Amino acid sequence: MKYHIVTYGCQMNVHESEKIAGLLRSAGYSEEAPVEEADIVVFNTCCIRENAENHAFGNIGALKKLKRQKKGMLIAVGGCMAQEAGKAELLVRKFPFIDIVFGTHNVAELPSLIERKRREKKVVSLLPDRAATEDGAEAYRTSYPNAWVNITYGCNNFCTYCIVPYVRGREKSRSADRIIEEVRALVAAGYKEITLLGQNVNSYRDGETDFPALLDRVASVDGKFRVRFMTSHPKDFSARLVEVMKKHDKICNLLHLPAQSGSSRILSLMNRRYTREQYLEKVALLRREIPEAEITTDLIVGFPTETEEDFAGTLSLVEEADFSSAFTFVYSPRTGTKAATMEGQIPEEVSKERIARLIGRVNENTRRKSERYVGKTIEILCEDFDAKKGLYLGREPLGRMGYFASAENCVGKFVQMKVTRANGVSLYGELI
């Protein structure tokens, strides 16, 4: 039997889809296939912004015809959107051909839900009051030589725009010993890059082990591999963490530190619990200790009441913090969050105009920083072959993608590339 998974949203979801694939394999779906040939189609949804939801709604709706032709094909919808208050009911009402709806808290039960579906008409299983997903699903990894490892689930921060704490539940840390065991096994299996994942990795805690201590243990595992981590909440980013980053060559000196806004007034309304100045202090701390470090970020425009002056603060932060790249978003009101009912919602045309300016500024910075690479030699971990370009590709430690030609298959290897040309976040060069 064959499966097809459609993933929306962040890295967390991409890794969760690997777990879903592992579970489907254990349930007898042994092969991945295009949607038309699949015996089960799973939608792993995201609800962080409205357009992610609309996308999923569109794609699920598009399966109506196929489902009519292939009665035996199962359609399952999981992920954040399925877990969101009232959305499961809406999904089932709108798309009566959905067979299974499962939440983010019970991914591991997917095989038993499939089993139940064989006996019952429709299966909806959401566990709203349980702590976030724990282990119990072994990932079927498709991202070699990179491997993602969850360290925390859920979030306690309640940024006023964000729905994550409502759908993913309270933050929970995995056991440090189990994380280390998983990392050791991955390194032994040949994985070359480990990315520790959590909504806010900096608030990780298992007994005495906090995030810097965990990172220290992960980077102390023997073998040649890189360590990355995301996401860091600026309020919890500490000097101790910088010390650990400095101590280990294995830890990439790239920090994803979402600022969200460059205006202290907006940051306060967002409940981010730091000011622009405090954010810039964290940036300065990192740069002082690790001068070559690079920072990427997330920025939101059009948060309720955002003035042109607030927005100018976000624009100027791009240069002041010297981001090497940034994910930029138009604020999207999410039902149930505090910001959704705030006065002063910003008209869409204003937000659209602002985000265009912001993207321009970010791209400008990215380009300027990438150009400095020309002529330098960097270490690339080769990830894949781009058939269209006829080039191998992979990342350097600070996150830029490098493209190069090679007669032999380099996937999974560390190679040295001399940069001859830069284009945005992409670098082109020759192997040396």
Ligand code: 5AD
């Ligand atoms: N609207 C726009 N962007 C959002 N994000 C989270 N919630 C919203 C929202 N309601 C962004 C934040 C976060 C990233 C994962 O998504 O920038 O860091």
Ligand code: SF4
């Ligand atoms: Fe959402 Fe804020 Fe938690 Fe990130 S830290 S998941 S933005 S509530």
